[in-house]
Amino acid sequence: MAKIGEQGNRLAITLDGGEFTIPAPRGKLAANAPLAKLTWFKSGGPAELLFEPEDADDLAAFLAALPEWVPVMGLGLGSNMIVRDGGVPGVVVRLGKHFSEAEVLGDNTLRFGGGTPGVLASSCARNAGVAGLEFLKSIPGTVGGFVRMNGGAYGREVKDVLTSCGVVLRDGSRKTLALADMGYTYRHSDLPEGAIVVSATMRGEAGEPDAIQAEMDRITEAREASQPLRTKTGGSTFKNPEGTSAWKLVDEAGCRGLVIGDAQVSEKHTNFLINRGEATSADIEMLGEEVRRRVKEHSGITLEWEIRRVGKFGATEVVPAL
Template identity: 55%
Template sequence: MLESLTPRLPDLRGRLAADAPLKDYTWFRVGGPAEVLYSPADEADLAYFLKALPADVPATNIGLGSNLLVRDGGIEGVVIRLGRGFGEIKVEDGHRLRVGTAVPDVKVARAAADAGIAGLSFYRGIPGSVGGALRMNGGAHGRETCEVLVEARAVDRRGDIHVLPVADFHYRYRHCGAPDDYIFTEALFQGEPGDPVNILAEMDGIAAYREEVQPIKSRTGGSTFKNPPGNKSWQLIDAAGCRGLAVGDAKVSELHCNFLINEGNATAADIETLGETVRARVKETSGIELEWEIKRLGKEA
């Protein structure tokens, strides 16, 4: 595929790589390769690429890989991963922050604190990038992206650029209603006046809490399942007797049982099988069907 794409893209400034291993880009450290991996130089380069990409070639966008399980057979077509060209942070008037979507959420919180902008500290507790937070209405500690987002820029599959106000995202819990083919490139967040010392103290508290109750030093994909209405997934999993359950080197964390961890040599199939086993046991014991929060992409080996 790389050989067929290259002649179409004489002015491409980004990088293309064939058979790129995606396990290097996921926090689980599992998964097969991308048929072609594309790292755009900036938004204009991304738009140029998508305009030239044949309509029958699948295009998949990934972020920091913190909430992602790539199956062992890899991903067909082109995988797009935004990098340095989408990493700018600008402080704007009115206690606003304009941020590229490759920026890690923790850096959003820190930049806001440094600028005396309150209301964005919860991003200290989200282990991903801005693009992922936009796509999933990422949230933590009682707040969600929909509460602080003003607007975002995106490039669609045809290479057209859009600016979406927050209302156009049709947000609800861990759900975004923006078109699936939109690749977000920039977000504008609204905060409020705050004291940097107090904001940093709040962030420290969030970080300490995460370290105490979540296996953040393990190879994990974060929260595995969405919380069903009126319930907590970890409580349902615990009640079903799944704390510490393992398939190969994939294991339900004993610290927080809504986290699956790779203890060393787990495959993506091990992790997905473990997750489906947990779902089945929770369904059997509670009648509740857990919904995956982790995104699962690609084909089986």
């Protein structure tokens, strides 16, 4: 169990990996913080430490003081993520309301805080008459997560609109990275582990707010018609292989509706896994691995996870991987 105590004007912290002291941050720091309520699947164990920084300076100072051996992970809205039942060691950084903002810079360009939800980002672009960012509304999560994973939907990706981003690296240093620095490929960037995206500048093209809203409405209707949005889910589970769709491969392998524990392959969209109520994260991950096994057996194609799986397995869990 992690512990936080006071030692003069510093905090004395005990984690599984050791003990250390750091200056008290201005933001909120909690030990053994439940993460299930912060994720879309509503499952998984706690974070040893959960840190919600006051601002980017607070985050940079905190990470600079943190011993190198302590792992750091960012958390947005908890979509596209399985938090394993044993919890997440080290520090989970969650960017709160102080990082949920948008600024219009001109030249069809906006700067967003890393904690800005996609719905808010696309709406701010619409209000500014900037088209091309409508797809952000359809991605469950925050700008920081989109930038890290090159999030995309409906024919567009972050690499199509990003001009630069501000990051705080694991050692507490701050950098501004250009698009060319990101090493983007399909649902991947070269951002190092522990780096937290605190801002992103994106450029679209001039558009009429009414036309932009119409495109946002079209995307919303398409999502609601095809995806199990009103369930405990994590978004698209597997990356689309070259030349085909993950959902099609899953369906052809006979996995529609497949159940393990209280986890199920969605009947509505077979690239979505859902928690029917009481699924553990192990149930969900085992279901995903069974789907991968059946698809490989049926088509010869090995599906790659798009959903991040983080943390430790529970003490008695074994999740066989393909």
